[in-house]
Amino acid sequence: MTRRPLRVGNASGFYGDRFSALAEMLTGGPLDVLTGDYLAELTMLILGRDRLKNPDLGYAKTFLRQLEEGLGLAHDRGVRIVANAGGLNPAGLADAVRALAAEVGVPVSVAHVEGDDLMPYGTGGEGALTANAYLGGAGITACLRAGADVVVTGRVTDAALVSGSAAWWFDWAPDAYDRLAGAVVAGHVLECGTQATGGNYPFFTAHDVRRPGFPLAEISEDGSSVITKHPGTGGAVTTGTVTAQLLYETQGVRYLGPDVTARLDTVRLSGAGPDRVRVTGVEGEPPPETLKAGVTRLGGWRNEVVFVLTGLDIEEKAALVRAQLSEALADVATATWTLARTDHEDAPTQETASALLRLVVRDPSPDRVGRSLTSAAVELALGSYPGFHVTAPPGPAQPYGVFTSTTVPAASTPHTAVLPNGTHLPIPPPTHPTPPPRDTADPAPPAFEATLPAPPRDAPPPVRDAADPAPSAFEARGPGGSAPTGSGAEPRDGGPGAPPPVTGRGGAGESPAGPTTRAPLGALAGARSGDKGGDANIGVWTESDAAWHWLRATLTVDRLRDLLPETRHLPVTRHELPRLRALNFTVTGILGDGVASGHRFDPQAKALGEWLRARHLDIPTHLLRRPAQGPVPTPEGTGP
16 A cells, blocks of 8 residues: 655754744644754864763754744644754753653653764774764664654764655665665755755746745655645745755765665656656665764864955055065964955945955964964054955954764664664664666666866866867866766767767857857856865756756866866866756865865855856857846835
């Protein structure tokens, strides 16, 4: 007998997300399970510092406050709550939920998942603040099977909150890889909350996204799903918003997880009605024999000063400040200067006539980047460039963190479900049988991947022998670029199965595809970017097949490096997802030691994709998007 679809929603995409979302999701429409994702790399560092101050903490305190109202709402509606808010102390949070339930008079059974903490085993190494394996959803499944109303976990994968719930609902076996992969994809779409319903969406002017509702998925027994939201909530669910989230913070066509490897190149999206997108065709493979593990440590101390340079001689003013502070910075481990030319010529306002000179310093000692340094900056106030001022008074040194990732054997990680009655149930690692052969009548598209090392600085362009075939559409034409060998290799341009060449790089407004227009890439393509430790990913997609063929042929690794010069000397990997009409780039090392170190102006690479969309190139005129229909509505009381 086929069970009805599971209705699973999300009420949090990060620690600090909309506080009212949990109650809104519980009252906005029917649900079976409500999830909440509270953990990220930076969050683990924050929780680690909390635990240093109080060993009883280490979990997301916001979640507990949300349950003051949410426990009763969920109990009355028969909704199970599954959240990774346990952070570094899931047992402590489970106890706190039980105490809260007794206080508010709501009878709930609480379970938790543990075993991700690797600190007792020395995995993090010297100086580690936290070290956690990314567990799968099997522990969540066991807790729900035991009757838990609330399940809290530590560091499980974000998608495991959904896939673990779906495996319970449908009683899937651990080797139901296609079904599990479908649930993982649904979980990945939901995990960042309103990013699936129009939040942070590149074509946001087409929708009212002032207050997007949180997403939910209707997951069927075969693993397919429909992504939607509660009726009457803001935002939009379209194939575009779902594509954007599918590409977010993923690396490669194989989405590795502790329960299953989901093939992102098999995902099919289709409209299923207003604010409804169907997700089908997801294929799964056995998971790897290792688990990802994240390690945070305190990296040292940092400080920052931003000087405002107004009017004329901006470059000279910046050079003066740098020279004046050179002696104070002589013993500092790292000093990074960035001049942002936000100034405009003949500007009508003082702010638009000003540029920003940012100094970021890091050192193992707080003394070298503390008061002695900030005092040196303050002392320049009356003896430096004309118009000297800073955006904020210099402050004391602040600690910063470093995130690194490694792998640990899944078989040696003590994944444990602690059931409502206190029983500790060990979760066995998944087995790795050989998957059955696929039906060759409709094979999955090959996994197109090309990894290139950073070219040497000032390297001359490579010389290609005229007898060599043209580079493939996914191969970067630069040092080290070559097509992968074997069954995954893409046909060469002009070869069997290859699309017609469409480059958009003809002269005088012409290309093999016809007339071109110099325009931003974002006039044709959407993009979304994010961080994974010190790396960044940029997903780029189009809405039509014709635009996809042009994008696929044009946006090579070399072209990306040309458009984003800050990536020019870094390793870049390019992946193709034809069924999503998408490319996904991984830029290795662009974020240094990760978000907690504050390495860049945009330390989580959230706007890297928008920078790419703003870069201009020659685009076939007939491919350009039509303007969005209508502006974003003006909030009451602020219009003309």
